[in-house]
Amino acid sequence: MTSTEITRLEIRRPDDWHVHLRDGEMLARVAPYTARQFARAIVMPNLNPPVTTVEAASAYRERILAALPSGTAFTPLMTSYLTDRTDPADLERGHAEGVYTAAKLYPAHATTGAAHGVTDVKNIYPALEAMQRIGMPLLVHGEDTDPQVDVFDREAVFIEKTLTGLVRDFPALKIVFEHITTEDAADFVRDGGPNIGATITPQHLIINRNAIFAGGIRPHAYCLPIAKRERHRLALRRAATSGSPKFFLGTDTAPHAVSAKENACGCAGIFNAPFALESYVKVFDEEGALDRFEAFASENGPRFYGLPLNEDRVVIERAETVVPERLGEGGAALVPFHAGETLGWQFAPASG
Numbered sequence: 036m037t038s039t040e041i042t043r044l045e046i047r048r049p050d051d052w053h054v055h056l057r058d059g060e061m062l063a064r065v066a067p068y069t070a071r072q073f074a075r076a077i078v079m080p081n082l083n084p085p086v087t088t089v090e091a092a093s094a095y096r097e098r099i100l101a102a103l104p105s106g107t108a109f110t111p112l113m114t115s116y117l118t119d120r121t122d123p124a125d126l127e128r129g130h131a132e133g134v135y136t137a138a139k140l141y142p143a144h145a146t147t148g149a150a151h152g153v154t155d156v157k158n159i160y161p162a163l164e165a166m167q168r169i170g171m172p173l174l175v176h177g178e179d180t181d182p183q184v185d186v187f188d189r190e191a192v193f194i195e196k197t198l199t200g201l202v203r204d205f206p207a208l209k210i211v212f213e214h215i216t217t218e219d220a221a222d223f224v225r226d227g228g229p230n231i232g233a234t235i236t237p238q239h240l241i242i243n244r245n246a247i248f249a250g251g252i253r254p255h256a257y258c259l260p261i262a263k264r265e266r267h268r269l270a271l272r273r274a275a276t277s278g279s280p281k282f283f284l285g286t287d288t289a290p291h292a293v294s295a296k297e298n299a300c301g302c303a304g305i306f307n308a309p310f311a312l313e314s315y316v317k318v319f320d321e322e323g324a325l326d327r328f329e330a331f332a333s334e335n336g337p338r339f340y341g342l343p344l345n346e347d348r349v350v351i352e353r354a355e356t357v358v359p360e361r362l363g364e365g366g367a368a369l370v371p372f373h374a375g376e377t378l379g380w381q382f383a384p385a386s387g
């Protein structure tokens with residue numbers, strides 16, 4: 036069957052292996068979108084202050100569950116924010132107690148909420164040794180932070196200056212190279228051992244860097260790592276649809292208030308949770324790879340993490356979905372990815 040003849044996908048319920056659920060009112064506003072489409076999500080710890088202890092992660096998990104309508108079947112998978120002072124014993128205890136699923140490396144100042152990040156990876160070597168020993172995955176925001184490095188080269192420079200050494204020094208550590216944006220990263224992951232994987236966002240499969248400057252500056256197309264040239268987007272599409280088990284779904288949904296996006300110093304982050312599956316399926320459809328979508332969305336992630344696959348199923352149909360310009364009212368409104376566009380797929384269509 037050619038792709039255009041497929042009008043309905045029924046797949047295991049997907050998981051989102053990279054989300055920002057925020058906290059407080061924003062958490063209540065955004066978490067239901069992720070819980071609507073996904074069974075589980077890896078929750079990023081870049082709150083203010085960051086989630087650096089088992090107690091903080093456990094309390095955050097409770098706030099996430101409390102923010103969802105009762106009866107919602109959704110499992111937040113918590114992460115620890117690594118700092119120069121991370122205590123390996125905290126990681127081991129959190130992992131053993133089932134609180135931490137993974138730990139996150141933000142190079143200091145690399146992105147939103149990374150001010151408390153790691154200044155030199157050598158500082159977390161004791162933590163990484165413990166994680167390697169207990170099988171706890173390391174999640175990496177892979178951008179070099181040297182201000183001399185061009186913003187479009189930061190991911191490639193990070194591979195060369197940091198990631199290659201980490202993989203060499205911790206050959207048995209599970210590493211997820213998060214939200215990859217370049218052909219360099221896709222090749223590095225493809226050519227690496229079985230314990231290196233990567234998440235890919237919808238935006239990096241759909242836009243290139245021109246979108247940030249289309250007719251004027253477009254703050255809602257700005258995220259980190261920043262979208263790159265077309266050849267990188269094409270390489271990411273090949274990686275995502277290749278059938279390789281190393282690449283899996285991670286939206287990096289990163290909501291910010293409209294006033295923080297449409298600003299002289301706008302925040303990085305794209306809020307893609309509301310139509311995430313529609314967005315990814317569009318890409319797999321365009322690439323003639325709808326038959327590979329279930330593995331990318333629902334199988335490769337849990338297998339990499341060593342978690343069971345979801346048993347329930349979801350339906351995504353070929354049907355028009357109009358994406359609103361804004362979701363929510365007044366100051367609480369958020370601009371979703373694809374605002375104002377019509378997508379050709381619809382998640383969980385009303386029966387009939």
Ligand SMILES: NC(=O)N[C@@H](CC(=O)O)C(=O)O
Pocket residue numbers: 055081146147148176257258259260287289290303304305
């Ligand atoms: N992706 C982004 O542009 N922003 C994320 C941080 C991150 O994932 O780097 C955020 O928390 O806003």
Ligand SMILES: [Zn+2]
Pocket residue numbers: 146176213214259260
């Ligand atoms: Zn990041």
Ligand SMILES: [Zn+2]
Pocket residue numbers: 053054055079287289
């Ligand atoms: Zn992120």
